[in-house]
Amino acid sequence: MLSDFEFNLQHQLSGLKALSNISELAKVGYRFVGTEGDRKSIEFMKKQFKSYGLDVVELPIRVPTFEDEKPLLKILATGEELECIAPLFSPSTPPGGLEANLVLIGDGTEEDYRRVNVRGKIVVLPETTVGFAKFWLGTFAERAAQAGAVGMVIIHPMPWPYRMTMEAGYSNPQKRFCEQKLPAVCISAIDGLKLMHAIGKGETRVRLETKNLIEERDSVIISAFRRGTEYPEERVGIIAHRDSAIALGANDNGSGSGTILEIARVLSQTKPKRSFEFISSTAEDGATVGAYKYCEVHKEDLVKNMKALLDIDMLSGAVVKQIEVGHWPDTEPIKHPAWLLKMVDDVAAELGYGFGRLSAMWGVPEEGRFIDIGVPATVLWANDDPYYHSIHDTVDKVNPANLKAAADTIAIVAWRLANSKIKEEGER
Structure with a gap:
């Protein structure tokens, strides 16, 4: 049952x-690590944390970044250009682009490449x-490159393309990276139909051009502390990544960053x-390398x-959830602590909210890096956003009621x- 103090915390927190x-x-736009947008978002987050009276500490990191110019995919027979997005860390085409025939390759399995000759062609893979x-x-x-393909087009099942990696x-x-890469773009289901229609008519030749920059750059992970009155070295962590794979990144993960600031504003006034x-x-x-480096340094x-x-x-x-177990293809299952998941669910229920549960089948967010080193962790994650990594991830689609529910729950759990x-809560 909520205490009067907790009720007051909830009252102060604002989804708006x-x-x-x-x-x-x-407003910053593209906030991928090491970009100008990242620099501006660092300034904004630090300014807000400091305005709440928190102690701000930075951990420098150096990691690969990715910046791109608008890519081109043109059906040469008609001159029609299709809207497309280059995946993160995909290489550039040769200067001036490349012209090649398209070939459908199914799911892109080894068996698919044994039955289809793709040498010198651009492979088309539908999701x-x-x-x-x-x-x-x-x-x-890598499979496509080994078979001799020169490029890739992926058809997303939504009416818009999205940023893959x-x-x-x-x-x-x-x-993190395979030895061989290919220039690639993602197109929408609508443009995928146009492409399939062209292939069906024998109009398979296209021009693909991508201009991408991949290099190591510097950034920081920001920690802002409200020091405890009795056990200041012991702490509860709340994390949200500020980077985005594409502009505007309102939900992914402006929603987490905006909410952590609101939680910090209120909890900074407590003792x-x-x-x-x-x-x-x-x-x-990508592969949560920022959190990996943070955990490596501070393990x-x-x-x-x-x-x-x-x-x-x-x-x-659609539904905010907690992960029960997460999977990467190269690790044992990442089991999230049952006691902490239950605590979050119980607090949410006291507040009149409810979150779902899921198993993450290919990768988990940053809490997985903390679990890997032995820190109990959980995540509130709405992984089924149809606008994920697309230009349609805009502020008007963010529901402040979701922000309020998450802020209330996380603040009171923290x-x-x-x-x-802690041991009474089931901690090691």
């Missing part, structure tokens, strides 16, 4: 103020589910026994002193963790 934060971040089945393009591209989809950062650490991370999009301290980590990522999908005898 969280939405205002999201609007400011969306055959409503989800994002080919989001991790690395292994698909040329990463392999492994947890281990050392295995917890343990500290709160609000973490604004980057380099999440000993985190294992000893961070009692739990609460992740906020994409709050405006408060209880910071002030309770």
Whole structure:
């Protein structure tokens, strides 16, 4: 049952103020790690944290970034240009682009390449589910390259293209990229129909041009602390990544960043026994290498002193959920602690909210990196946003009621963790 103090916390938290934060971040545009947008979002997050009286600490990181110019996919027989998006970390075409014939290749399995000659051609792969089945393009591209293909076109099952990634989809950062990549673009289901119609008429020749920059760049992970009154070294962590794979990134993850700021605004005025650490991370999009580096640097301290980590990522999908177990192809299942998931659900129920549960079948957000080193962690994650990684991920689609529900729940869970005898909650 909510205490009077917790009821007051809930009363102070505002979904509309969280939405205002999201609007400011969306104005920045493309916020991928190491870009100008990243620099501006760092300034914004630090300014807000400092205005709440929090102690701000930065962890420098150096990781690959990706910037691109508008790509081109043109059906040469008609001159029609199709709207397309280049995947993260996909290579550029040769200067001036490349011209080649298209060939359908099914799901892009080894068996598909044994039955179809793709040498010198651009392969076309449809995503055959409503989800994002080919989001991790690395292994698909490597198979195509090994078979002699010169490019890829992926058809997304939505009426718009989205930003995929040329990463392999492994947890281990050392295995992040395959040895061979291909120039690639993603197109919408609507333009996919146009492309299929052209192929059916024998108009298979296209021009593909991408101009992409991939290089190592510097950024920071921001930690903002509200120090505890009795056990300041011990703390509860709340994390949200600020980077976006494409502009405007209002839901992914402006929603998490805007909400963590609102939680920080309110909790900064409290006097917890343990500290709160609000973490604004980057380099999440892709294989969560920012959180990996953070955990690598601070592992000993985190294992000893961070009692739990609460992740906020994409709050405006259909249903906000907690992950029960997550899967990467190169690791054992990542089991999220039942006691912490239950605590979040119980607090949400006290507040009149409810969150779902899911098993993440290919990758988990940043809380997985904390679980890997032994820190109990969970995430509020609405992973079924149809506008994911598209230019339609805009502020008008973010529901402030979702922000309010997440902020209320996370703030009160964090408060209880910071002030309770943790072992009574089931912690190690």
